[in-house]
Amino acid sequence: MVFKSIASAVKQMLSEPFTMDFPESRESQPDNYRGIHKLDISTCISCAACAHICPNQCIDMVDTETQKGTKKMPEIHLERCLFCAFCEEVCPTDCLILTKDYDYEKYDRREFILRPEDQE
Ligand code: SF4
Numbered sequence: 098m099v100f101k102s103i104a105s106a107v108k109q110m111l112s113e114p115f116t117m118d119f120p121e122s123r124e125s126q127p128d129n130y131r132g133i134h135k136l137d138i139s140t141c142i143s144c145a146a147c148a149h150i151c152p153n154q155c156i157d158m159v160d161t162e163t164q165k166g167t168k169k170m171p172e173i174h175l176e177r178c179l180f181c182a183f184c185e186e187v188c189p190t191d192c193l194i195l196t197k198d199y200d201y202e203k204y205d206r207r208e209f210i211l212r213p214e215d216q217e
Pocket residue numbers: 150151152153154155156173177178179180181182183184185
């Protein structure tokens with residue numbers, strides 16, 4: 098009985114861990130996974146098509162300082178987002194995409210806002 102327990106413990110020690118060392122290691126996502134948005138403010142033309150098509154009114158067009166002056170840019174409220182990707186589909190310049198990034202935990206859901214000035 099004792100030997101069986103020791104053998105089991107040794108076997109567990111030598112086997113691959115069941116858990117992942119997050120965030121250093123991450124699971125790869127399927128091709129159709131829709132994660133957090135990414136906006137390229139240099140190619141956004143402020144057309145507001147993304148804001149108009151959003152079924153859950155997640156997108157506000159807000160004044161944003163850019164190299165070409167102040168422009169209206171989409172600010173996305175992820176706490177209401179359905180990740181339907183309609184905003185990505187309608188964007189005429191492909192500057193708004195849904196990435197495979199799922200790492201957007203917050204302590205306060207009101208912080209789930211993707212502000213244009215925070216985008217690269
Ligand atoms: S993914 Fe859908 S719900 Fe989320 S911001 Fe875009 S259009 Fe709105």
